[in-house]
Amino acid sequence: MNLIICYTPLQVKIAESIVKKYSGEKFLGVFLGSEKNDKINFYFDKMSSFCERTIYIDISVETNKLGYLFSLINFPKNYLPISFFEKVFFANVNSLWIQKILSNIIFEELYTFDDGLGNVIKNPPILVEKWLVRKIISCVIRNSYSVKKLLEINKKHFTIYPKYKNIISNVETLNIFSDRNLSDLPSVPKDEISILIGQPIFSDEDRNVSLINKVFSVFNIDYYYPHPRECYHVSNIRYIYSKMIFEDYISELLLYKSKIIVYTFFSSVALNIANFDGVEVRIIKLSVSESCDDINNAYRLFEELGIDTYSEIEI
Structure with missing residues (x-):
């Protein structure tokens, strides 16, 4: 055993x-x-x-x-x-x-x-x-x-x-996403889809909601995949609810989507799915007024790993 x-x-x-x-x-x-x-x-x-x-x-x-x-x-x-x-x-x-x-x-x-x-x-x-x-x-x-x-x-x-x-x-x-089974997927009538990965970055819930609304508006994103620790809800955006982790969900979504654009701030998920065929990861760099070592260290890590920033947004 x-x-x-x-x-x-x-x-x-x-x-x-x-x-x-x-x-x-x-x-x-x-x-x-x-x-x-x-x-x-x-x-x-x-x-x-x-x-x-x-x-x-x-x-x-x-x-x-x-x-x-x-x-x-x-x-x-x-x-x-x-x-x-x-x-x-x-x-x-x-x-x-x-x-x-x-x-x-x-x-x-x-x-x-x-x-x-x-x-x-x-x-x-x-x-x-x-x-x-x-x-x-x-x-x-x-x-x-x-x-x-x-x-x-x-x-x-x-x-x-x-x-x-x-x-x-x-x-x-190990290639842990080689086997794919169709289940728990949204019904959308287009070949390309964009998703923002949720991250409760700030302790202030209103500030998190404001950030998500701004990102959706600027980048015209289709869906939002919430983080398990989120206690807030953002109105007027379409949510994806799934029991699967995001990597599993994307792996199955690729069965019938030719391209998936994934937006994220600094989630480690970006590294996990970066090599998926048909997936484009776009890192949104947050420009914050106060000193946030955790945020700065996360972006420094992505730079070290060769993952480029797609765009920067002020909050």
């Missing part, structure tokens, strides 16, 4: 491709989730379809530091139905939850896969460990692993970004 651990719907999509590569071998799937919604439920069900058995572990307690620590301390050693695995696969090498799970089991081989942009940027957060604090916590929760140790024993890394240098060596490329 093999073990594969996921945190996000995109990781489930990657996990599905990995399981296909090891057809004939059985997998136990573990999903570590901090919330449950239609999208999470959809991908947990998908995980159940290609794994022999699946387990959902609620880690919402992470928002409370003390509760988080106690949960890790009290995490049962026999929580998983078996304690020996031939192969283990996961993305988040810096996750204490994953390190705790690994400390409770025995395994022969360890493999990793991408956790989004964090795998192709310089000096990513996933490789940073506050050594003293981390060492103390690891002792308290009886964690036998660190990022460094996991990378040392890692046999292979699966990537969805073949054109970019990965922070982990010995990589193998």
Whole structure:
């Protein structure tokens, strides 16, 4: 039996491709989730379809530091139905939850896969460990692993970004969107469609709504694909609601659209779909009056990765 651990719907999509590569071998799937919604439920069900058995572990307690620590301390050693695995696969090498799970089991081989942009940027957060604090916590929760140790024993890394240098060596490329099935698509009578990917950039909801309205007006965009964390609604624009992650949705939409223009501010989705045939990614650079390091760093990253800005808009 093999073990594969996921945190996000995109990781489930990657996990599905990995399981296909090891057809004939059985997998136990573990999903570590901090919330449950239609999208999470959809991908947990998908995980159940290609794994022999699946387990959902609620880690919402992470928002409370003390509760988080106690949960890790009290995490049962026999929580998983078996304690020996031939192969283990996961993305988040810096996750204490994953390190705790690994400390409770025995395994022969360890493999990793991408956790989004964090795998192709310089000096990513996933490789940073506050050594003293981390060492103390690891002792308290009886964690036998660190990022460094996991990378040392890692046999292979699966990537969805073949054109970019990965922070982990010995990589193998996965094409996770090669299989397409028609479902959950909008009915539009033209060959070309444009979509804006939603991002709740500001804490002020009115400011987010104003930005979206301005972008739709300037670029004459057809549809809006909202972000799961959005709590606001923009009137007079057409929404796309789907249980699928955007990458899956676009992959299926390409079945009958000759061209899809995707507008985004600085979503990591841009990198995931940049190589799709028939997709044009247009980065809208935000020019803000106040200092926003997160926004500036995001655009700097896209420049480093060779993704050009399509246009700039003042807000």
